[in-house]
Amino acid sequence: MAELDTLDVIVLGAILVGTVAYFTKGKIWGVTKDPYATAFANANGAKAGRTRNIVEKMEESGKNCIIFYGSQTGTAEDYASRLAKEGKSRFGLETMVADLEEYDFDNLDSIPSDKVVMFVLATYGEGEPTDNAVEFYEFITGEDVSFEGGNDPPLSNLNYVAFGLGNNTYEHYNSMVRNVNKALEKLGGNRIGEAGEGDDGAGTMEEDFLAWKDPMWTALAEKMGLEEREAVYEPVFGIVEREGLTPESPEVYLGEPNKMHLEGTARGPFNTHNPYIAPIAESREIFTVKDRNCLHLEVDISGSNLSYQTGDHIAIWPTNPGDEVDRFLDILGLTEKRNQVISVKALEPTAKVPFPTPTTYDAIVRYHLEICAPVSRQFVSTLAAFAPNEGAKTEMTRLGGDKDYFHEKTGAHFLNISRLLASVSKGTKWDQVPFSAFIEGVTKLQPRYYSISSSSLVQPKKISITAVVENQQVPGRDGPFRGVATNYLLALKQKQNGDPNPEPYGQSYEILGPRNKYDGIHVPVHVRHSNFKLPSDPSRPIIMVGPGTGVAPFRGFIQERAKLAQEGANVGRTLLFFGCRKRSDDFLYEKEWEEYKEALGDNFEMINAFSREGPKKVYVQHRLQERAKEVGELLQQKAFFYVCGDAAHMAREVNAVLVKIIAESRGVSEAKAEEIVKSMRAANQYQEDVWS
Secondary structure, three states, rough: OOOHHHHHHHHHHHHHHHHHHHHHHHOOOOOOOOOOOOHHHHHHHOOOOOOOOOOHHHHOOOOEEEEEOOOOOHHHHHHHHHHHHHHHHHHOOOOEEEEEOOOOOOHHHHHOOOOOOEEEEEEEEEEEEOHHHHHHHHHEEEEOOOOOOOOOOOOOOOOOEEEEEEOHHHHOOOOOHHHHHHHHHHHOEEOOOOOEEEEEEOOOHHHHHHHHHHHHHHHHHHHHHOOOOOOOOOOOOEEEEOOOOOOOOOOOOOOOOOHHHHOOEEEEEEOOOOOEEEEEEEEEOOOOOOOOEEEEEEEEEOOOOOOOOOOEEEOOOOOHHHHHHHHHHHHOOOOOHHHOOOEEEEEEOOOOOOOOOOHHHHHHHOOOOOOOOOOHHHHHHHHHOOOOOHHHHHHHHHHOOHHHHHHHHHHHHOOOOHHHHHHHHOOOOOOOHHHHHHHHHHOEEEOEEEEEEEOOOOOEEEEEEEEEEOOOOOOOOOOOOEEEHHHHHHHHHHHHOOOOOEEEEHHOOOOHHHHHHHOEEEEEEEEOOOOOOOOOOOOOOOOEEEOHHHHHHHHHHHHHHHHHOOOOOOOOOOEEEEEEEEHHOOOHHHHHHHHHHHHHHHHHEEEEEEEEOOOOOOOOOHHHHOHHHHHHHHHHHHEEEEEEEEEHHHHHHHHHHHHHHHHHHHOOOOHHHHHHHHHHHHHEEEEEEEEO
């Protein structure tokens, strides 16, 4: 073959390059980029190459105020966002909100004194940090905490603000903010204003936050030389209608939580950013009364790499009911545009869009905003400026500014944002409110956590859930107040079992999910690990107190002990105090307890309190007192003591009875008995899984 000359080689090369380019256009090069693509490139929404250096981040983005949050259910994150907006609009601060787990803290000492750091910290469980705050908490409270600089004390330049979210029904009330504040002070930090504390147990979280922040802003303005200006709404997000896209376009999110779910390539790890779409293998009703529902569901995790341990929690990712989605879109005048494709773009570099886009108004409201939650007074003040008429503006201004009037008008009726707006304007549409205000002002729809009611030893690939469906009649309200997640689960159960005549509310849920991806009765879930655990030695006695659905984790505990006994293990005394209204109405798992009794023999005993069967109401704490002698003896044998259920009343009263039992059985004062109970808690011999 004749040798090619140089010109031939060049021509052939050009032809080859052109051919490759033609066939790879749109695949390797020339790919059309979504100009409004958000950070949801992967399941965790993390941006590649993002710096973990706080000082560097503040300098490159021109910020002088950073608000860190430690959040488990989204409330602390919401408060952090509200502080950021208010600092910007009232005082011209250049603010940014930051997730604690996204940064390192060994250069906190390098933050200049003309900048301020705010910490909004929730306390989770028994005085623990939230999942995203664990590393920060361990660092800042550690004995060997060390910083890069040579300051003495190390944080003498740090000006900080602190607010905690807690629940006074827990032993370690607001311990996260208290311990962090103590650690920062010890390291020389300069706190501005008081360290605020919100109390979810008393139902005053919102008002505690509002009462704390105003004097805090005054102190901060004085310390930093800030001048207050008239607060004007400035959007954090821009909304762009995408005329070239429809809901059928493959790149449009219709409720999928991230890109992998959109593309059908979802894989683990499954977590708070990335749920597993799990099949419900079985669902049934376990109450025998017509006016109340309690569901038992079996969630199949065999198709995932999810695992759980007995005592853990399962998170259910709910969707909002269609009638509330319709109500929300209607009062904003968006019904006709519900399927309009939009992109949501952060208007400043440190803000994060809280869901993937492009998407639709309907998908945002249905899958991403907590539209059924009681409305926030601060948000009411924000919306006053956009009222459709002067009368509505006057009323919104009064509601936002007068605490007592606000609670008189909204509290008893459990008004959510759309119901409040409709009431104030008498049905006139609020079509002048920027939609960005709702993305910023309405909390993100959060997963709901349920105590797992099965044993991982018995059924490692199926998770049992026991949940009472919340359905409460409220005077003066159009229809009952309903729990979002439990009514969603009820709708799934009705569909799975072909229940006759499910009520319209349940039918309004989008059970098939975005693009029918939940068809076949699926629910998005992830698992949260808990410290609520059986003793490692099964021969240790255990005492469990769990009325109502508080019995859920104890079903798992006893299921596990029965299995161990069948396998020949030496299983210790197992006492369960269970309470409900009537044996004939709501005695959960009545037949199952008999089966466990067969496996465990005399080592298992269930003590019941049926509150509405006798002349006097009898609760679990009364039964506990009646068995004081045996309980005292078992505690002397180092029995583990567990409580699950209502924190505000039951758990407190059980704690008080336990103190009495210990005082009487050991011949000590109640003050000494209280110390013994506290030491039991510290040693995990007394464990609680409670809620308010």
